[in-house]
Amino acid sequence: MNSATVRSLLVRGMLAGLGAGLLALVVAYLLGEPRVDAAIAYEDAHSAGEPAMEIVSRTLQSTAGLATGVLIYGVSLGGIAALAYCFALGRVGRFSPRATAALLSGVALVAVYVVPFLKYPANPPSVGDPETIGKRTTLYFLMMALSVLLAVAAVIVGKRLAPRLGTWYATVVAVLGFAVAVGLAYAFLPAVNEVPEDFSATLLWQFRLAALAIQLTLWTSFGLLFGHLAERLLNPKPVTSAVRETSSDPAPETAASAS
Amino acid sequence: MAHPIATATPAAPAITPISVKAILPWAVFFGILLMALIYFVGAEQGATSLISGEDVHEWVHDGRHLLGFPCH
Secondary structure, eight states, X not given: OOHHHHHHHHHHHHHHHHHHHHHHHHHIIIIIHHHHHHHHHHXXXXXXXXXXXXXXXXXXXXXXXXXXXXXXXXXXXXXXXXXXXXXXXXXXXSOOHHHHHXXXXXXXXXXXXXXXXXXXXXXXXXXXXXXGHHHHHHHHHHHHHHHHXXXXXXXXXXXXXXHHHHHHHHHHHHHHHHHHHHHHHHHHSOOOOOOOTXXXXXXXHHHHHHHHHHHHHHHHHHHHHHHHHHHHHHOOOOHHHHHHHHHOOHHHHHHHHHO | OOSHHHHHGXXXXXOOXXXXXXXXXXXXXXXXXHHHHHHXXXXXXXXXXXXXXXHHHHHTHHHHHHTTOOOO
16 A cells, blocks of 8 residues: 555546546536526626627537536546545545445535535526626635535544544534534625526526536546446455456446436 | 344455555645646636636636536
8 A cells, every 4th residue: 555556546536537527517518508508598688788709609618618627627526536535545434445435425525515505506607796706716615625624624533533432423423513613604604695686596496406416426426436446456356346347347337327 | 144234344354544655745746736727627717817818717617607616
């Protein structure tokens, strides 16, 4: 277990992130793009005077542009998650490499996306005052950093408490502590509500659900793909897995059925 | 075989953790590199601009909205 293992895991994390990003891209294109288009139609109908000049055409934005964004995001987060996995492996409890990957992906989904999303949800075009972009960006990244740090702290605290309280209650206390700390952050950080008066509530809801579905796809498929690769790397012997591998290559199918 | 828990545990033998010293150089270098990539997808030419113009912003526009970053 050395530097070479870290490199192998990092490469697998980025590959799994690419695969997960591809699946998330499909969801983004099918569920997300119709809502982005509808929001832009609202924007054009309500903007006074000149329609915004297009630097990049809508067709490119919704295909190649979207793919660039989602895939870079997937590969980057996959790599970072793999590095976090190197720290977590063998330290969070008696979990197999695959189970550790699944656990890490679940925690990452909550800490990196869901917690910041509940305070500062994703917004479609035409929601949000351009004047406040600086403030909103700062708050969003602050919430994300805070949430990740709190999640790491909760894992460490839970680990420390485990010998005294037992694994179950140590986990309960750590999760409760995380929830209370996140609640305090929600209470003290300023709210952002810049939805235009007559913007369709249905459209806003559908857009945000689509945004959530993208992340759910990304992290679920990352957990399954990376878990599969990590298990094969770290635990290559088991007889059962050899049988499964010859019958079919499970990687793409596993991920597809999960999304 | 008497206890269901006893049959489940041997499947997950204790894994030796990777030493922090081995992880750290990778984590620092790639952590920064990958976070910089996320910055370019999520925030460049929005709140802050390292590259002038709006080409980056416009190119990743839809991804930025759908991935939950504040866009404009």
